[in-house]
Amino acid sequence: AQSVTQLGSHVSVSEGALVLLRCNYSSSVPPYLFWYVQYPNQGLQLLLKYTSAATLVKGINGFEAEFKKSETSFHLTKPSAHMSDAAEYFCAVSPYGNNRLAFGKGNQVVVIP
Amino acid sequence: DVKVTQSSRYLVKRTGEKVFLECVQDMDHENMFWYRQDPGLGLRLIYFSYDVKMKEKGDIPEGYSVSREKKERFSLILESASTNQTSMYLCASNNGVYEQYFGPGTRLTVT
Numbered sequence: 001a002q003s004v005t006q007l008g009s010h011v012s013v014s015e016g017a018l019v020l021l022r023c024n025y026s027s028s029v030p031p032y033l034f035w036y037v038q039y040p041n042q043g044l045q046l047l048l049k050y051t052s053a054a055t056l057v058k059g060i061n062g063f064e065a066e067f068k069k070s071e072t073s074f075h076l077t078k079p080s081a082h083m084s085d086a087a088e089y090f091c092a093v094s095p096y097g098n099n100r101l102a103f104g105k106g107n108q109v110v111v112i113p
Numbered sequence: 114d115v116k117v118t119q120s121s122r123y124l125v126k127r128t129g130e131k132v133f134l135e136c137v138q139d140m141d142h143e144n145m146f147w148y149r150q151d152p153g154l155g156l157r158l159i160y161f162s163y164d165v166k167m168k169e170k171g172d173i174p175e176g177y178s179v180s181r182e183k184k185e186r187f188s189l190i191l192e193s194a195s196t197n198q199t200s201m202y203l204c205a206s207n208n209g210v211y212e213q214y215f216g217p218g219t220r221l222t223v224t
Contacts, residue, residue, distance in 0.1 A: 009153060034212055043117070043203055043215035044156075051211075090155065099144050099163065100171075101213060105155035 004093050006104035013085075014112045019063075019078040021107045023091030026072065032094040033074040034101070035065055039087045047089070050074060061085070086111045116140070117216035119204055125222045132191040134219050136204030143208050145187035147171075147179065150201040150218070162187055194223045 005024045013019050025031065032051050036044040048059025055067045061084075065076045074091060091104040120135035138145065144163050148156040148171075158171030160179040168179050176198060180188045187206075191198055199222050205213035 032211070036215075041122075041218075041220075043217045044205075045215070046212050049212055099207065099209060100146075100158065100161065103156040105153060 004091050004102050004104035006091050006107055008107060009105065010108045010110065012110045012112055013081045015083060016080050019076070019081045019085060019109065021076040021089050021091075021109070023065075023074045023076065023104060024072055025074065025091075025093045027093065033065075033067060034092040034094070035059065035063070035074075035076050036090045036092060037061075037087050038090065038106075044090065047076070081109075081111050083111050083113065085109060117204055117206055117214050119202075119216040119219050121219050122217060123220050123222075125224065126191075126194050127224055128195060130191075130194050130223075132194045132221065132223075134189040134191075134202055134204075134221070136187045136189070136206075136216055137185055138187075138204075138206040138214070139185065140206065140214070141184065142206035142214075143184075144206060144213075145181065146205040146207075146213060147177075147187065147189045148203045148205065149173070150203055156203065159189065194221075196223050199223045 003026045034049045035047040037047050038044050048057045050057050050067045058064045063078045089107045092101040094101050117138045146161040147159045150156050157173050162168045162181040178190045202219045204216040207213045
């Protein structure tokens with residue numbers, strides 16, 4: 001079964017500093033990978049996705065992620081944090097031929113002024 | 114834009130009540146999903162449906178049932194609500210293996 005690991009339930013970052021959220025997955029086959037963001041009292045919104053094209057994927061709001069097959073990782077980064085980035089972030093994986101998603105437990109990002 | 118709507122944002126029910134949560138999507142998606150979200154546990158799949166009248170159990174189906182009579186509508190039913198079903202419930206839809214589109218969620222409190 002697919003599993004997704006996100007370390008650190010709460011992540012604090014200073015405004016203007018690098019945002020780095022780590023995601024590792026378990027799969028013998030390169031899957032489709034996604035990052036979602038959830039603002040308070042809202043549903044999940046897609047940030048970006050990897051579907052076997054370019055390994056560096058750019059998303060909305062200045063976020064990007066790099067797929068590294070050798071490390072089974074799909075870490076999310078943003079060069080400079082903004083106060084509006086305070087939210088919960090989820091990594092998810094969908095193996096080929098399977099329409100289910102497996103989610104990580106999420107990272108709650110706090111941006112410090 | 115894809116739109117997934119859920120019937121209520123907030124709901125308070127008593128233990129033992131039958132609870133219906135409704136979800137509607139407007140993009141003719143084949144697949145629909147129900148998740149519950151709890152702090153520290155992420156999203157856990159309760160049930161999903163890949164066609165009208167078709168359903169499959171997810172990871173935590175106990176205490177829940179679902180109904181999909183029309184393609185655009187997917188209902189989650191708590192036959193006899195219990196306090197441990199207090200949670201945020203999220204509905205999603207998609208086609209194929211691509212990204213899922215989520216509704217705004219229903220925060221259910223069972224007292």
